[in-house]
Amino acid sequence: MNWRQRLGAFIGGFDAGQHHRRLRGFRATRAHVNALIAAAGPDITARARWLVRNNGYAVNAVESWAANTVGDGIKPISKIGDAARKEELQRLWLAWTDEADAEGLTDFYGLQRRAAREVFMAGEVFFRIRMRRAGDGLTVPLQLQMLPAEMLPLEQTGTAANGNAIRQGIEFDRIGRRVAYHFLRRHPGDSTDPGLAGEVVRVPAAEVIHVIDPVEGGQLRGVSKLAPAIVKLFLLDQYDDAELDRKKVAAMYAMFVTSPAPENPLAQAEDEDAPASVELSPGQIVRLDPGEDVTVGQPADSGATYEPFQYRTLLQISAALGIPYPYLANDMVKGNFSNSRLALIEFRRRVSAWQHSVMVWQLCRPVYARWMDAAVLSGVLTLPGYEANRARLLTADWLPTKWDWVDPLKDANAEIAQIEAGLKSRTQAIAERGYDAEQVDREIAAERARERLLGLDFRRPGSPAQGVQAVPQSDDDTDTTDDAEDRPRPDEDRT
16 A cells, blocks of 8 residues: 555545545556557457447447437538528538538438447547549539548557657647648458558648547547447347357257166167157157156246346446437337436437537538538639638538427427517527528418418418418409509408
């Protein structure tokens, strides 16, 4: 016991800092998270990927996380005041999203989903910004190349030729800014890639997007979200396999025949003509030799503790992963409506925080800025005064996929009451559903015009928007004056 421990034992105060009998085996490391990741990171990532490939609970957790954090995509709504330029920008962005993936496997929102899955499995993911030529036929000459965590080797540590420090594959300048990433040209585990194994290329930091959710100060590289649950997931999988194998072997024995001891057991054992087993068929009558008895096999049950043990273990795994138990196990029987709603609210708060602090801040906004720069420089987008007002013109609201309501009618009525009481605006309510209020208003106006034209009205009587009802007119009553369309009809509510 060193002098600090002796002093702590003498002063007391915090049980967590004592070294008495109960905590004698609790030896926590004082190493920084970067040192721990350098030592164990590759093994953690490899095991996490193995579990996602082979364990149903692990893959369900990853897919649930990606579906809730990204869904159909986190989409930008520009805040440019000029409606015509805003509409032009939104159309151009939508067209480019289909071309964003350098591999051509998905669109930009699909890349978001893949990024969410990678961050969950490996703790991080990289995107390399690829500027393209004007002759490549892209809407905007820009694409994104996704690079998994293994492409940036953790052991790449030292000093660069220019004197900068390289730590875990990341190059820093003298004041601690990231200036470059030293990527492998080929994946270290991909034997199908004919590239030179171990060859490293230096990529400027301005061309790299590093998506990571750090959990400690000064952390450089990511840690898999599966890390706290890897041991329990693996051992539970082994236990289930052993239990299933035990039941399978036990079920193979349908019955046992008991016979008196033979006079010459060795001779009987050597008799090749003796039947080794009795085959059964429906309605079969079997004659037994004198002294023989039949006992039907009764395999041992799993016991009353199997289900509670599974449930409690999965609850621990659920807490470690931050995924609600019903989402992890696809078991909707355990919880009632109120408990499920509370768990869903808590989960959505965590997801919302991750969406804005990680996905939007680290991926969406940098990509949007580089995309707009490329669009303006290439001449496909015209924004007067862009260089002087770039920050203002880049402003956008990033809207995630709307949440599905647990109780749609109650939630909708509560939201209507909040809007009518002035506690929130329609714009805010519509944005929370993942839509642009201006676009929704234009669509509503177009529908109202079409209803008037066709004499239709699908709105609920008494609703705030109720009141516009078309009146069928005969050819003789048709008003052909210029202001006939703007004139209020007898039953039109002008409020």
